[in-house]
Amino acid sequence: METLASKVQLRPLGRSELSVSPLGLGCWQFSRGKGFVGRYWSNITDADILDIVRVSLEGGMNWVDTAEIYGGGKSEEALAQVLDQLQQEGSPYAAPLIATKWWPMLRTAGSITSTIDQRIACLGGRGIDLYQIHQPFSLSSIASEMKAMAGLVKAGKIRYVGVSNYSAKQMTEAHRLLKTYGLSLVSNQVKYNLLHRSIDQNGIMAAAKELGISIIAYSPLQQGILTGRFHNDPSQVAAVSRSRRMMSGLDDKSLARSKPLITSLTALADKYGCTPGQIALNWLIYYHGDTVVAIPGASKVRHARENVSAMTFQLETEELELLNEASWAALKK
Numbered sequence: 001m002e003t004l005a006s007k008v009q010l011r012p013l014g015r016s017e018l019s020v021s022p023l024g025l026g027c028w029q030f031s032r033g034k035g036f037v038g039r040y041w042s043n044i045t046d047a048d049i050l051d052i053v054r055v056s057l058e059g060g061m062n063w064v065d066t067a068e069i070y071g072g073g074k075s076e077e078a079l080a081q082v083l084d085q086l087q088q089e090g091s092p093y094a095a096p097l098i099a100t101k102w103w104p105m106l107r108t109a110g111s112i113t114s115t116i117d118q119r120i121a122c123l124g125g126r127g128i129d130l131y132q133i134h135q136p137f138s139l140s141s142i143a144s145e146m147k148a149m150a151g152l153v154k155a156g157k158i159r160y161v162g163v164s165n166y167s168a169k170q171m172t173e174a175h176r177l178l179k180t181y182g183l184s185l186v187s188n189q190v191k192y193n194l195l196h197r198s199i200d201q202n203g204i205m206a207a208a209k210e211l212g213i214s215i216i217a218y219s220p221l222q223q224g225i226l227t228g229r230f231h232n233d234p235s236q237v238a239a240v241s242r243s244r245r246m247m248s249g250l251d252d253k254s255l256a257r258s259k260p261l262i263t264s265l266t267a268l269a270d271k272y273g274c275t276p277g278q279i280a281l282n283w284l285i286y287y288h289g290d291t292v293v294a295i296p297g298a299s300k301v302r303h304a305r306e307n308v309s310a311m312t313f314q315l316e317t318e319e320l321e322l323l324n325e326a327s328w329a330a331l332k333k
Helices: 046-058 074-088 110-114 116-122 142-154 168-179 204-211 234-239 242-248 252-272 276-286 301-309 317-332
Strands: 063-065 097-102 128-133 158-164 185-191 214-218 292-294
Touching: 046 074, 046 301, 074 116, 110 116, 110 142, 116 128, 128 142, 128 185, 142 158, 142 168, 158 168, 168 185, 168 204, 185 204, 204 214, 252 276, 252 317, 276 292, 276 301, 276 317
Parallel strands: 063 097, 097 128, 128 158, 158 185, 185 214, 214 292
Antiparallel strands: none
């Protein structure tokens, strides 16, 4: 019997031996409402986290992305807890590839080495397939950080190295430094979606394609705007926190500017029998071939179901280009 998971075609993550689904599960929302970053989300119950992870993995996602800063390890711990539960149930989906991140702010490269066992412990003793520098600002140089990351690979603590929020120049330098240790930079995790396309203009996308580095797109639905729900019901904007509204461009002018794009997404959604958000995700993972993978979050089970279903079809070339043009038109207004 054909399942959702059987429809998902895996692709290489950078120049690594990891084969990943085009979408992975972003786990920021599992922060338990803790810490400066975690307070962005309300606390999700254990039962809902279990169901979200179960639906995501059974639906064909074979990797998850979390971070130390997501609740100070709370997201990693929540993830480990539900994977333990799936393992106890005998689920064949209980061992996804795991990506997490080291937080560099006000720390040195020595912290990469000294905190790795804590990351592994928070993950319930699981191996880390992709370890990422969460952002480029720290008290150490990129050279020191890449040396520390290479040391973790050599020690068998992690399998591959990635970065996040690195510029084209920083990403290229990290890649060059890792090559001196016989390694490659696998990925750069950055914000990217149909309403946020700076990496198409600042050299990051071009450098990633040239060097064989995967782009891991976070905020792939622009904090929900690309689902069309705020355009269909503007009263929902008031329920969103002020910080989220500011980060996402949830104001009358921005919503008016993106309206034609939402109309295009909706028309294609009608054709494919899906949602505008699923069309937006499908564009993201296919417009640039295999270069871009994405990590949509899910705070409700229905979000998880929608995410996995976005991998079960592929937009036609002319449809991908139509959305590309509608995207640039929305951004240039």
